[in-house]
Amino acid sequence: MADYTFYTHPMSRGQIARWALHEAGADYEQVLVDWAARPAGLLAANPLGKVPVVVHHAPEGPRVISECAAICAYLADGTDLAPTDTERADYHRWMFFAAGPLEQAIVARSMGWEVPEGRQAMVGFGSYDRAVAALEGHLADHAYVCGDRFTMADVYVGAQVDWGLSFKSLPERPAFVAYAERLRARAGYGAAKAIDGALIAEAQQRQQQAQAAQQQ
Secondary structure, three states, rough: OEEEEEEOOOOOOHHHHHHHHHHOOEEEEEEEEEOOOOHHHHHHHHOOOOOOOEEEOOOOOOEEEEEEHHHHHHHHOOOOOOOOOOHHHHHHHHHHHHHHHHHHHHHHHHOOOOOOOOOOOHHHOOOOHHHHHHHHHHHOOEEEOOEEOOOOHHHHHHHHHHHHHHOOOOOOOHHHHHHHHHHHHHHHHHHHHHHHHHHHHHHHHHHHHHOOOOOO
């Protein structure tokens, strides 16, 4: 049995967890999730039925980790992807900023939700522009989240930036573009993306074949 069981779907945040698994050099077995028939193992591990979920088959028993930021942090423990003492503040601050205020701001904008005037203090992100500017300011002065060294925080924050640039939910600011380019050059990023890209292509091909069969 592999050290980890990885429940995922290639067109989901599972791409973040797969990248983290590859950066950590983890031994894992994937379980691809069909949205129409979620496997019992996934539902037992996470009653929400969402992915990604990672089950660590530890000697003392299975450990279930959901939520991408938590998966990243868990996989980094005990490796050089974890922060040093001097890196811990930036590591935790920006990983949880990306998981909280930044994602809230992006989702609110994509949904067309407007924060009423005078109510910015009541939401976790203030405004989309303020959240984006905060991350941009940090990355303009740092090659990576914690400075000059890649850590697991860069998987989570970097995935948000990479996704945001690809789908236009983040502006193409020089700091974001340069940061994304550094991350895309990593072997772990390339290996993980190649797997999910192939799975997506296979799914699209099956869909096209099914549509063609229906038209005959």
